Amino acid sequence: MTTDRNQEPADGLSAEAADKSRKRKAREEMDLPRIERAVREILCAVGEDPEREGLLETPRRVARMYAEVFAGLHRDPMDEIKTFHEADHDEMVMVGDIPFYSMCEHHLVPFFGKAHVVYIPKEGRILGLSKIARVVDTLARRPQLQERMTSRIADILMESVEPRGVAVVVEAEHLCMTMRGIKKPGSKTVTSALRGICRSDARTRAEALALINRPR
Numbered sequence: 001m002t003t004d005r006n007q008e009p010a011d012g013l014s015a016e017a018a019d020k021s022r023k024r025k026a027r028e029e030m031d032l033p034r035i036e037r038a039v040r041e042i043l044c045a046v047g048e049d050p051e052r053e054g055l056l057e058t059p060r061r062v063a064r065m066y067a068e069v070f071a072g073l074h075r076d077p078m079d080e081i082k083t084f085h086e087a088d089h090d091e092m093v094m095v096g097d098i099p100f101y102s103m104c105e106h107h108l109v110p111f112f113g114k115a116h117v118v119y120i121p122k123e124g125r126i127l128g129l130s131k132i133a134r135v136v137d138t139l140a141r142r143p144q145l146q147e148r149m150t151s152r153i154a155d156i157l158m159e160s161v162e163p164r165g166v167a168v169v170v171e172a173e174h175l176c177m178t179m180r181g182i183k184k185p186g187s188k189t190v191t192s193a194l195r196g197i198c199r200s201d202a203r204t205r206a207e208a209l210a211l212i213n214r215p216r
Contacts, residue, residue, distance in 0.1 A: 029074045035063035069103060072141030077152070080134040081160040087124040090164075094118045094211050095132045104176050105143035113172030113188070115150075116212040119157055120164040120197065120204070127161050146172055147191050154193035165196030167208035 036059035043050040043058070050059065096116040104111050115136045119127065135156055139149050154168045171190045178185040197204045 030063075030067045030070070032060075032063040032067060035066055036060055039063065068141075069101070070142055072138045075138045075141075077135045077138040077156050078160055080131050080138055081156075082128040082131050083125050083161055084128065085124045086121070086126045089124060089126060090121055092118055092120050092208060092211060093126070093129075095129050096212065097216070098133050098136050100136050100140040100172075102140040102142070102144045102146075102149065102172075104174060105145060107176045107180070108143065109175040109179070111146060111172045111174040111176070111189075113170065115153065116169045117153065117157070118167040118198070118208045118211055119161065120166075122162055122164045125161050125163070127157070132157075146170055146174075146189055150191040151193045154195045158195045163196060165198035165201075165204060165208070166194070167198040167205070167212065168193045169209070169212050 039059040039062045040050045043055060048055060050056070094117065096114075098115040098117070099112075100115055101110055101112040103109065117132050117136075121127075136153060139152050139156075150168050150170045153170075154166045157163065157166045157168075169190065169192045171188050173186070173188055177183075177187055192209075194205060194208075198208045199205065
């Protein structure tokens with residue numbers, strides 16, 4: 001039997017206020033003037049004029065964008081974890097179709113898609129559902145590899161909640177394959193990470209993956 005839960009009590013801050021606070025903190029922790037200088041150098045190196053009207057504000061805009069998309073570098077995903085106790089629940093819990101945007105560390109171009117997470121609670125330890133999405137968001141907001149991100153999501157859940165098992169599947173489109181190199185738009189990369197009995201027990205693994213791959 002599986003449970004797909006989608007509600008949790010509200011946090012002290014609204015989601016919008018918390019997001020603004022995180023963005024402000026990221027800007028404070030990054031060297032924005034240095035990023036601006038580097039962007040100007042790149043524009044010059046490719047043969048552009050950073051002083052022309054359309055590019056005057058580009059270094060500042062790029063610096064602020066990097067502060068947002070790389071904000072996860074200055075956040076510990078473990079800080080996003082919040083658990084509560086539900087003594088009678090030991091069945092699968094899934095949070096699916098979690099959208100994310102990240103940056104490929106090889107070319108610094110985006111990859112984006114959805115993450116699907118299943119875990120099996122142990123001793124009634126339940127994870128706040130928005131916290132799973134926040135873990136995904138924190139790990140995505142940094143120069144990243146999809147394979148590493150998938151494994152880290154699973155490892156963090158195992159370390160923090162100590163569930164009986166975890167299954168994570170991430171599907172994404174990589175612009176480094178879409179707009180350069182092989183140029184195959186629409187192609188998807190799918191990665192998975194299995195931990196605990198979702199890895200060791202074939203029936204549990206099959207149930208978790210069937211839940212993730214169910215028709216939508």
